[in-house]
Amino acid sequence: MTGLKNKQAIVTGGSAGIGLEMVRSLLAQGAEVTVIARDDGKLAAARDAGAQAIAGDATDAALITREIDAVDPDILILNAGARLAAKTLDRQNWDDFSAVWNTDVKATFIGIQAALNRPLRPGSRVLVTSSGAAMVMSLPAIRPEDLRMSGGYVGAKRMVWFMAHQANAVSRERGLGILFQVLVPAQLMAATELGHAVAAAYAEAEGITIDEHILRRYGSHLAPEQVGRQVVELLDDPAYRTGVAYGIRAGVQLMPLD
Structure with missing residues (x-):
């Protein structure tokens, strides 16, 4: 893979988990990466890997706009998310239920809007992190009861998926040439x-x-390292520029979802 060398990338929520593995994989392919995450203390791993790190909230529109203007990214990965309150509906309060909407959905909205309104250069890629939970009502293999502790998470992750389609429609209508895609890790990663x-x-x-x-x-x-490797594959292989959503399962190739 050589197509990512010297590309500029911004990754929100890139201080830990799959976000950090995306950062490491991009750096390994020669990309220059800027990471945005709320906890400065957790950004040490991204800095140690060679990324530039900004402590800040991905739901802060001024911050995201400023960093996009400064970096002028070829790749924008919107991965910031809140912790899920893993409790059944009767044990959640509204803050528990809506936390993912107020973080994941809001941060995705702000990032997509910034990419469209700047706009990013033609040929730029925006990846949005969704979840296999978003498929619960359309994929019979996932029973709704199996996600009974997910609260507002299922709808939030379906919403960010849908927003990528909305953004692609705007990109086409305005002739921007920006491709918005959805990354769907389709299983829990312990x-x-x-x-x-x-x-x-x-x-x-x-x-x-x-x-x-x-x-x-x-x-x-499913190892987080596999997600990092397959994100690089998604960005680098022209075969993955035709679809919108791609799923990741342990030990298998990227799965086209729509």
Whole structure:
């Protein structure tokens, strides 16, 4: 892979988990990466990998606009997200339920709007991180009951997916040449902080271990490093410039979803 060398990339939520693996994979291919995340203390890993790091909130429109103007990115990855309150609906308050909307959806809205209104250069790519949970009502293999502790997460992750389609429509209508795509990690990752917390909640409710929960539901573990590698593949291989959403499952190639 050579197409990412010297490309400028911004990754929100790139201080840990799959965001950090995306950063590492982009850097390994010669891209220059700027990471935006709220906790400056957690940005050390991104800095150690060779990225520029900005402590800030991805829902801050002024910050995102300023950094896009400064970096002029070829690649914008909107990965910032909130922690999921893994509780059944009767045990959540409105702040628990809406946290993902107020972070993931708002940050995606702000990032997409900034990309369209600047606008980014023709040929630029914007990746939005969704989730396999967004497929719950359209994919019979995922029973709604299996996501009973997800609260507002399912709808939020479907919304950011839909927003990418809306953004592509605007890009086409305005002749901008910006491609908006959706990354769909289609299973929990116990190796990430969020995935571990959610898997732990379900495992406790089911009276099994986290490993048993992951293996029973998905058959194998998805490593964050695989997500990082496949994001680079998605960005570098021309074959992946025709679809909008691509799913990631352990040990398999990128799956076109729409």
